[in-house]
Amino acid sequence: MQFSLFETPDEESVPYQLPLTEADVRYFPNALSKNDADAFFERLKTELPWRQDTLRLFGKQVKIPRLQSWHGDPECTYTYSNLTMPPNPWTSSLALIKARCEALCSPNYGTKFNSVLANWYRDGQDSMSFHSDNEPELGTNPVIASVTLGEARPFVLKHKETKEKYTQILEHGSVLIMAGATQSHYVHGIAKTAKPIGGRINLTFRHLIQRAR
Numbered sequence: 230m231q232f233s234l235f236e237t238p239d240e241e242s243v244p245y246q247l248p249l250t251e252a253d254v255r256y257f258p259n260a261l262s263k264n265d266a267d268a269f270f271e272r273l274k275t276e277l278p279w280r281q282d283t284l285r286l287f288g289k290q291v292k293i294p295r296l297q298s299w300h301g302d303p304e305c306t307y308t309y310s311n312l313t314m315p316p317n318p319w320t321s322s323l324a325l326i327k328a329r330c331e332a333l334c335s336p337n338y339g340t341k342f343n344s345v346l347a348n349w350y351r352d353g354q355d356s357m358s359f360h361s362d363n364e365p366e367l368g369t370n371p372v373i374a375s376v377t378l379g380e381a382r383p384f385v386l387k388h389k390e391t392k393e394k395y396t397q398i399l400e401h402g403s404v405l406i407m408a409g410a411t412q413s414h415y416v417h418g419i420a421k422t423a424k425p426i427g428g429r430i431n432l433t434f435r436h437l438i439q440r441a442r
């Protein structure tokens with residue numbers, strides 16, 4: 230399979246700044262060309278070692294409502310909600326998409342990513358509850374690049390104090406960059422829907438800070 234790396238020139242990926250107070254969130258609707266996004270979607274479905282993890286919630290073991298796969302540099306073990314994930318290696322597709330996200334980040338942030346959480350929402354019953362990406366290993370004001378492949382889903386940001394909500398539909402081939410104080414002031418999530426919809430792969434590229442042992 231051939232990837233054009235990339236068909237969409239940088240200047241065509243004009244970001245839209247979401248109108249949020251105390252946050253810095255930019256949306257690039259056509260960050261990947263349709264051909265690249267289609268090909269990456271098909272490839273990642275079979276290339277990644279998807280698993281359904283279990284979390285302990287209120288004393289009960291609960292299966293998370295999606296599949297996921299954690300990848301990164303060898304030192305990038307990640308822990309959230311008491312789940313510890315050693316990294317799977319980078320695949321060629323993940324490395325190509327990472328390079329695209331770093332290029333989109335370069336004018337404003339210059340972030341280099343060392344890890345990615347891949348989420349596979351198999352249908353409308355798969356979801357992600359409201360949370361902030363505020364684990365200590367992400368540091369203060371992390372830059373996170375979130376890629377959507379497949380079915381478009383509404384992504385809801387909710388201010389932690391005012392409870393005001395903003396919804397951005399994340400489309401096939403798009404990249405959403407969350408930066409600045411976004412994680413301090415907002416939670417975000419993907420709700421379930423009863424509509425019969427297709428699958429969606431989301432990739433959230435992160436930079437984990439290595440703490441001194």
Ligand SMILES: O=C(O)CCC(=O)C(=O)O
Pocket residue numbers: 346348357362375384399417418419431433
């Ligand atoms: O699927 C999405 O767009 C959200 C993913 C997310 O919030 C996360 O991985 O922390």
